[in-house]
Amino acid sequence: MLICLKPLAFIICLIPVAQLAYGYYSDNLTANPIEYITRFTGSWSLIILLASLAVTPLRRLTGWNELIKLRRMIGLFAFFYAALHFSTYMVLDLDFDFAAIAKDIWKRPYITVGFSALVLMIPLAVTSTAGMIRRLGKRWQQVHYLVYPIAMLGVLHFYWLVKADIRRPVQYGSVLALLLGIRLAFRLTPIVKTWRAKGSTPLLPSSAAPRGRKEVGAGTERSA
Amino acid sequence: MLIKKPADIKSSEITPRELYLNRRQFMLSTSAAALAFTGVNFANPPAQAQSAGKLANVKKSNFSTSEKLNSLKEITNYNNFYELGTDKEDPAANAKYLTTRPWTVAVEGEVKKAKTYDIEELTKLAPLEERIYRLRCVEAWSMVIPWVGFPLSALVKLAEPTGNAKFIQFVTLHDPKRLPGQKIPTMEWPYVEGLRMDEAMHPLTILSVGLYGEVLPAQNGAPIRLVVPWKYGFKSIKSIVKVRFVDKQPAASWNMMQPQEYGFYSNVNPEVDHPRWTQATERRIGELRRRKTLMFNGYGEQVASLYSGMDLKKFY
Numbered sequence A: 001m002l003i004c005l006k007p008l009a010f011i012i013c014l015i016p017v018a019q020l021a022y023g024y025y026s027d028n029l030t031a032n033p034i035e036y037i038t039r040f041t042g043s044w045s046l047i048i049l050l051a052s053l054a055v056t057p058l059r060r061l062t063g064w065n066e067l068i069k070l071r072r073m074i075g076l077f078a079f080f081y082a083a084l085h086f087s088t089y090m091v092l093d094l095d096f097d098f099a100a101i102a103k104d105i106w107k108r109p110y111i112t113v114g115f116s117a118l119v120l121m122i123p124l125a126v127t128s129t130a131g132m133i134r135r136l137g138k139r140w141q142q143v144h145y146l147v148y149p150i151a152m153l154g155v156l157h158f159y160w161l162v163k164a165d166i167r168r169p170v171q172y173g174s175v176l177a178l179l180l181g182i183r184l185a186f187r188l189t190p191i192v193k194t195w196r197a198k199g200s201t202p203l204l205p206s207s208a209a210p211r212g213r214k215e216v217g218a219g220t221e222r223s224a
Numbered sequence B: 001m002l003i004k005k006p007a008d009i010k011s012s013e014i015t016p017r018e019l020y021l022n023r024r025q026f027m028l029s030t031s032a033a034a035l036a037f038t039g040v041n042f043a044n045p046p047a048q049a050q051s052a053g054k055l056a057n058v059k060k061s062n063f064s065t066s067e068k069l070n071s072l073k074e075i076t077n078y079n080n081f082y083e084l085g086t087d088k089e090d091p092a093a094n095a096k097y098l099t100t101r102p103w104t105v106a107v108e109g110e111v112k113k114a115k116t117y118d119i120e121e122l123t124k125l126a127p128l129e130e131r132i133y134r135l136r137c138v139e140a141w142s143m144v145i146p147w148v149g150f151p152l153s154a155l156v157k158l159a160e161p162t163g164n165a166k167f168i169q170f171v172t173l174h175d176p177k178r179l180p181g182q183k184i185p186t187m188e189w190p191y192v193e194g195l196r197m198d199e200a201m202h203p204l205t206i207l208s209v210g211l212y213g214e215v216l217p218a219q220n221g222a223p224i225r226l227v228v229p230w231k232y233g234f235k236s237i238k239s240i241v242k243v244r245f246v247d248k249q250p251a252a253s254w255n256m257m258q259p260q261e262y263g264f265y266s267n268v269n270p271e272v273d274h275p276r277w278t279q280a281t282e283r284r285i286g287e288l289r290r291r292k293t294l295m296f297n298g299y300g301e302q303v304a305s306l307y308s309g310m311d312l313k314k315f316y
């Protein structure tokens, strides 16, 4: 199953690049191809980033554990499209005018947050190798919590750049809120169950119970 | 075959020779553009069927620029006309909804001769001229467009404004059936815009009813639109149904929505950035590199005097 799942996801993630290449050769990237490519790669970066955030909720809701093996690749593709997006802006749009780029990053809030998102993606990409995962151990997870602010900055970037039609950024933002909401629910469920179960025989499956208790315990300890 | 067709439409009659030669270059560059010049509007055949037609007796004008024209394909497939959709290609795709006959334009307010004009009458109000103007969008792209129209001043004179008339407000058609983008509350509909009276009377300011010698396509603001070449494109309101003479600075759509981003005057000004992007440079559609934006979009010699003594950083 996994054997075909990974190449399949790989190919799907490459479809937008193929579409772009085809559009280029058939002269179909609108009258303003640079703007088109910028928006296209930006959109796909954010969509794929949201897809990478959907992996864990999907896995837990469906119990299809193999999905987790796709997460790293999908995340790297989000970075790949973000890099294309930034390159389009830097090379095609502003022609390596670093003064103008620096001014944009400093002065234009939507570029400031877009740039922050891109910069924050770099440590995630760098630490995505098996070697790094092993070396960082527990800290790896902490580093990769960065994906939440990155996605929020990406949505904010989109929201701040539209002139009047906020429908698409709001849609992306809603998807992000949903994905984060599901995570919150997952986190809270064992805790709630633990509270409910307090004083009576634990009803929890043995795998979830200690984790929930530990978290509650840790929290109380710290606040005490 | 590509060489023969343009001779049939005699584009040399309506544009100076060097532009005509430019067009030939275009044709060679893309076959799509060549198709466009033959008058076959492949972009929206159904929409064009109802309004397509060559405009007769179009005079040339000294106000025209001799810069390289953008192709009909570019001008009719890359539009900001939110009433027909917010993506650049949407207006061409939705052009079919905007039927432009019958159509009337009400001239009202502070005038002695208030009147509702039929579009046919309006088109014959003054001799039609081809005005090849630069169009600078607030989004930092630009085009060179061969409009066909007549000076707005011709209509103003007929209306005989009273002493109270200080500004003119223009109103776009409000009809979500014909302008389906109005079903979506992106902005407050109908779209409105305004000019000060001296801006309205300026010889560069025209009402356009055509493009490339033909009747204006729906996505470009058919059947009649304003063109004010020294201001950002959004001032040049499309598909006008009301011309209202007023005594105070009237509401203008973008200005109302985000006053700190879009001023009432909105003169092209490379020194006043839009808060979200630079206005110092622009991309001419069809070119790769950005070029410097010119004060008043290059029409400073003609219009700068309208604003003498005004702080254009304040009145942006």
Ligand code: HEM
Pocket: A035, A038, A039, A040, A041, A042, A043, A044, A045, A046, A049, A082, A085, A086, A089, A111, A114, A115, A116, A117, A118, A150, A154, A155, A157, A158, A161
């Ligand atoms: C240095 C980093 C970045 C820069 C300079 C940048 C710049 C831009 C620019 C210039 C646009 C087009 C605005 C317009 O056409 O009006 C844009 C659009 C966009 N960008 Fe970025 N961006 C950056 C990072 C990112 C990142 C990391 C993401 C995603 C996570 C992203 C997602 C988007 C999206 C979704 C759009 C809108 C696409 C659309 O209009 O359909 N950007 N960005």
